[in-house]
Amino acid sequence: MKKVININFQGRVIPIEETAYEILKRYIDSLRQFFANEEGKDEIINDIESRIGELFDEQLKKGAPCITDADVETVIASIGRPEDFEADDAEYQGTKASANKTYASEAGPQQAYVRHERFYRDENNKLIGGVCAGLASYFGIDKLVVRILFVIFTFAFAFGIVAYLILWVAIPSTASEKIGAYRKRLFRDPENKLIGGVCGGLASYFGVNVWIPRVLFLIPFLSFVTNWNHWGVFNFPNFINLSFSPGATLLYIILWLIIPEAVSTSDKLEMKGEKIDLNSIKNTIQKDMEGFGERAKDFGKEVGERASKIGSEIGQRGKQMGSDAGHAVRRSGRTFGDVIALLFKIFAYFILAVILLAIVVTLFGLGIAATGLLPFKPYIIDNGWQSILLWGTYIFFIWIPVIGIITWIVRKITRIRSNSNVMRFGFAAMWILGWICFIGLLASLRNDFSYHNNPVENNITLSNASIDKMEVKFNNSDKYYFDNNFFHFEPFAYVDEDTVSINNIHVRILKSGNDSFKVKVLKLAYGTTKLVAEQRADNINFNISQTDSVLNFDRGIPVTKTDKFRNQSVYVTIYVPVGKRIYIDDNIGWGNDFHIDLGNDVDDWNWRRNNEGYDWSNSVEYIMTNDGLKPTHPTENDDNNDDNNSDDQPASPAPPEKPGKADSSKYHYQPPSNNSSTDTIKKEASINNSSNIKSRVNITDIASSFFERLSL
Amino acid sequence: MDIQNTQSQMRKGVLEFCILSIIRQGEVYPSDIVDKMKGANLHILEGTLYPLLTRLKNAGYLTYRWVESNSGPPRKYFLMTDAGLQFYGELERTWKELADAVQTLTSTNGNIEVPEEIPNNNQ
Numbered sequence: 008m009k010k011v012i013n014i015n016f017q018g019r020v021i022p023i024e025e026t027a028y029e030i031l032k033r034y035i036d037s038l039r040q041f042f043a044n045e046e047g048k049d050e051i052i053n054d055i056e057s058r059i060g061e062l063f064d065e066q067l068k069k070g071a072p073c074i075t076d077a078d079v080e081t082v083i084a085s086i087g088r089p090e091d092f093e094a095d096d097a098e099y100q101g102t103k104a105s106a107n108k109t110y111a112s113e114a115g116p117q118q119a120y121v122r123h124e125r126f127y128r129d130e131n132n133k134l135i136g137g138v139c140a141g142l143a144s145y146f147g148i149d150k151l152v153v154r155i156l157f158v159i160f161t162f163a164f165a166f167g168i169v170a171y172l173i174l175w176v177a178i179p180s181t182a183s184e185k186i187g188a189y190r191k192r193l194f195r196d197p198e199n200k201l202i203g204g205v206c207g208g209l210a211s212y213f214g215v216n217v218w219i220p221r222v223l224f225l226i227p228f229l230s231f232v233t234n235w236n237h238w239g240v241f242n243f244p245n246f247i248n249l250s251f252s253p254g255a256t257l258l259y260i261i262l263w264l265i266i267p268e269a270v271s272t273s274d275k276l277e278m279k280g281e282k283i284d285l286n287s288i289k290n291t292i293q294k295d296m297e298g299f300g301e302r303a304k305d306f307g308k309e310v311g312e313r314a315s316k317i318g319s320e321i322g323q324r325g326k327q328m329g330s331d332a333g334h335a336v337r338r339s340g341r342t343f344g345d346v347i348a349l350l351f352k353i354f355a356y357f358i359l360a361v362i363l364l365a366i367v368v369t370l371f372g373l374g375i376a377a378t379g380l381l382p383f384k385p386y387i388i389d390n391g392w393q394s395i396l397l398w399g400t401y402i403f404f405i406w407i408p409v410i411g412i413i414t415w416i417v418r419k420i421t422r423i424r425s426n427s428n429v430m431r432f433g434f435a436a437m438w439i440l441g442w443i444c445f446i447g448l449l450a451s452l453r454n455d456f457s458y459h460n461n462p463v464e465n466n467i468t469l470s471n472a473s474i475d476k477m478e479v480k481f482n483n484s485d486k487y488y489f490d491n492n493f494f495h496f497e498p499f500a501y502v503d504e505d506t507v508s509i510n511n512i513h514v515r516i517l518k519s520g521n522d523s524f525k526v527k528v529l530k531l532a533y534g535t536t537k538l539v540a541e542q543r544a545d546n547i548n549f550n551i552s553q554t555d556s557v558l559n560f561d562r563g564i565p566v567t568k569t570d571k572f573r574n575q576s577v578y579v580t581i582y583v584p585v586g587k588r589i590y591i592d593d594n595i596g597w598g599n600d601f602h603i604d605l606g607n608d609v610d611d612w613n614w615r616r617n618n619e620g621y622d623w624s625n626s627v628e629y630i631m632t633n634d635g636l637k638p639t640h641p642t643e644n645d646d647n648n649d650d651n652n653s654d655d656q657p658a659s660p661a662p663p664e665k666p667g668k669a670d671s672s673k674y675h676y677q678p679p680s681n682n683s684s685t686d687t688i689k690k691e692a693s694i695n696n697s698s699n700i701k702s703r704v705n706i707t708d709i710a711s712s713f714f715e716r717l718s719l
Numbered sequence: 720m721d722i723q724n725t726q727s728q729m730r731k732g733v734l735e736f737c738i739l740s741i742i743r744q745g746e747v748y749p750s751d752i753v754d755k756m757k758g759a760n761l762h763i764l765e766g767t768l769y770p771l772l773t774r775l776k777n778a779g780y781l782t783y784r785w786v787e788s789n790s791g792p793p794r795k796y797f798l799m800t801d802a803g804l805q806f807y808g809e810l811e812r813t814w815k816e817l818a819d820a821v822q823t824l825t826s827t828n829g830n831i832e833v834p835e836e837i838p839n840n841n842q
Contacts, residue, residue, distance in 0.1 A: 018792040038766070047773045054769045054795060058750065064791055087764030 011073045017053070017060040022073040030079045031059075034088070041089035055086060146349050151313070156346065194269035195262075203263040224259060261410060264430070265417045363416050370409040377405045385568045386507050393451050399444030407437045455573060456533045460544040464527040464580070467551050472523035476588040476628075477581070478557045479514065508563030511576035512549070516589060516621045516629070516636055519582035526551065526558065527580045533573040546570060549577045583631040588639060590628045730761070736814055737761060738771065739780070739799070739807045746784065746798035772797055780806050 010025040023031070038055060042048040062082045063074050071078070139157055143150035199207030199217055206220040381401070388397050411434040519525055530547040534540035552559045560579070566572045583589045621636035623629060628639045737759075741752050749768055756763050775781045780803030785793040799807070 042770065045770060045773075047777055051770045051773050054749070054773070055766065057792065057795075058765060058769070061750075061791065061794075068790070085765060087766035089766075091764055092767050092770075 016063070017057040019060045019064055021060065021063050024073060024075050027074050027076045027079045030076060034083050037089050041092065059086065148349065152346060193266055195266045197268055204268065205259055205262045205266065208266060261413055264414045367413050367416065370412055374406050374409045377401060386566055387572045389571065393448065396444045396448040396451060400441060400448050403437050403441030404445045407434060407441055455535055457535060458537045458540045459531060459533045460537065460540040462529055462531060464529045467526040467528055469524055469526060470553055472525065474524065474556045476556055476590065477524050479560060479591040480557055481560050481562045481592060507566050509566055509572065509575065510563050512560065512563065513576065513578045514591060515578065515580045516623050517580055517582050518631060519584040522584045524584065525582035529578040531578065532575045543570065543573055543575065547575050547577065585631050585633055588628055588630045591623065592626065733814070734763065735771065736810045739803065739810065742781065742797055742799050743807055746796045748794055748796055
């Protein structure tokens with residue numbers, strides 16, 4: 008059942024099936040594109056249209072109720088498709104073919120290869136889709152060699168067939184090249200632009216309404232705006248949103264730079280050219296498959312002929328043996344060399360593509376990571392100059408090279424060459440500005456970190472210092488409301504509305520001189536002057552409370568936007584008497600601290616680096632001996648210890664250790680009762696009191712070492 | 720390099736000449752040209768013919784006339800101009816020379832079996 012519509016076609020009323028009308032319309036469009044550059048194209052199209060109308064009329068006069076698909080196909084066949092004109096059209100053939108082809112006569116006695124400058128599927132020599140023939144003519148080798156290679160790859164790795172299909176769809180055929188405007192290209196649409204015409208061009212490339220790409224570009228912006236106020240809520244989906252809103256701008260800018268503007272009429276036609284969708288791909292394949300049987304037969308015949316020729320040749324050669332043998336070797340050697348060259352070229356291109364992709368991804372990652380750190384800006388950076396310098400660094404130092412390199416790569420790939428000097432100098436200038444901002448920022452930060460307060464340890468009075476065992480726990484505060492947060496920016500474990508909580512809490516264990524526990528706390532902070540540093544250190548709000556044998560530590564050091572982060576840290580030293588036990592809960596996190604190292608003139612306080620304290624791991628019970636700190640359970644396996652000890656609930660004094668206790672219960676995972684977020688990650692992170700703190704890779708260290716070199 | 724390509728190249732060269740020779744005999748409708756050429760076993764697509772006619776017309780060798788048709792709108796008939804006649808004369812001379820040359824060359828080649836002229840795959 009088909010719908011019939013009436014169309015007014017060159018002064019005739021034609022009843023035509025809707026599907027037939029679609030075919031007709033596409034056909035006329037293809038003609039229009041074909042004759043796009045022809046003088047008097049409208050006249051030609053009009054003439055052809057009226058001829059088609061006449062043919063339809065005849066069909067209707069014969070008594071047909073309406074024009075069907077078949078009728079249209081018949082008419083098209085008699086008028087001819089643009090591809091068919093190619094062979095007939097002297098002028099096109101003359102100009103375009105000579106531009107594309109050079110006839111190479113070197114390649115053997117009877118074979119003259121048609122060599123293309125670009126890689127096309129070879130329409131004239133195709134067996135299935137012309138991929139092999141196209142490859143062969145591109146690399147100037149025998150198409151038989153390429154076909155054999157493909158067959159080998161297909162049978163050996165099932166890879167050839169996939170490669171073939173991809174190339175079939177992806178590579179334009181020589182037919183489409185000759186027609187020129189037949190395939191769609193991506194342009195910026197100057198007639199349909201708000202900013203750069205990128206969306207307009209995208210819309211006509213994908214055949215959708217202009218507002219669709221526009222809205223797609225705007226959506227991240229909307230969420231950007233709505234999320235602005237919730238930057239404090241630093242979880243992963245938000246992170247994506249945040250980083251992709253600059254991403255959309257960036258994408259737009261890159262597309263703007265890369266995509267050429269549709270200036271000439273033929274550009275505009277190409278821009279709106281054939282619709283690239285599954286249907287057109289299907290059509291290509293269908294068309295290509297027509298006459299496959301015939302061509303296969305031909306190919307078989309060709310192979311047979313060749314084989315017999317080679318056979319007779321071998322026979323002949325056999326008779327004269329000597330003289331021509333060298334020639335034969337040379338020939339086969341060259342073919343083999345060609346194959347190697349082809350494989351090598353493919354391999355090289357592949358590697359190159361991977362490297363370029365990696366660079367682009369890395370740069371994007373860098374930029375996005377920088378964007379992700381922006382929520383922490385107010386906690387570190389002063390308002391005013393420092394903030395301006397930070398934005399300058401962010402935009403010009405980080406994103407400009409990202410945009411620049413990506414643009415450069417894409418332009419290299421697409422071989423666009425236009426006013427690239429302007430762009431090069433523009434990018435260079437902006438990047439230099441970025442360097443200036445970056446250096447200025449480092450200098451001003453360094454100034455802020457130039458002094459620290461006098462380290463003074465304060466004793467914490469313990470109510471019953473002579474207990475047998477001390478436990479250290481870290482409080483779970485109400486503030487820390489994201490428990491199931493899978494993205495965790497470790498150093499700033501928690502971001503609250505206006506406060507970040509920093510894990511800069513270091514615990515050292517030392518031997519006590521007498522038989523009672525002793526706890527000392529030291530608060531440290533940096534500042535532009537000693538006085539500021541002192542004040543800041545005093546401001547550190549870190550509490551230790553005691554209930555029975557349990558010491559409760561605050562989980563982190565709160566830092567507000569007004570306070571700013573200036574390496575505030577807390578050092579807790581626990582002196583354990585010989586023969587007594589200590590147990591530190593694993594809630595401390597992973598022992599990450601956050602520390603900005605700028606400049607060596609600050610005598611980085613020796614506590615950070617000293618190795619005086621004993622090594623200890625969290626969730627392991629230790630006993631102090633004369634030789635140092637020893638685990639109470641001789642550890643076979645850290646995991647076991649972990650589980651074992653989580654049995655011992657903090658409030659109840661643990662029973663004395665039973666060496667070799669290996670009950671089945673320790674293989675059961677028992678979630679520690681009131682532990683929070685980090686407990687889900689049951690990872691044993693050994694905190695060697697101070698030494699491993701330093702071993703963390705710290706970007707700021709790298710930056711500062713660079714800066715030092717620069718300033719000295 | 721295949722045989723079809725060479726054949727179509729050969730045919731292309733004489734296409735304009737053949738079309739002009741048909742039009743010279745009197746004003747014609749394009750589909751009549753196709754029919755006549757088909758009768759002489761020389762195939763051409765209408766899609767190729769129309770641009771060619773337009774090009775010749777724009778070059779001033781042809782002109783056209785609207786002729787009322789008893790079915791539907793008027794039809795475009797092509798006829799030759801004086802310039803066209805002159806142009807045709809030159810083509811004819813070139814063709815004669817070429818034909819003679821080819822004749823001379825091929826006849827000395829001995830009687831190689833000349834494959835039957837296969838029409839191009841455009842129908």
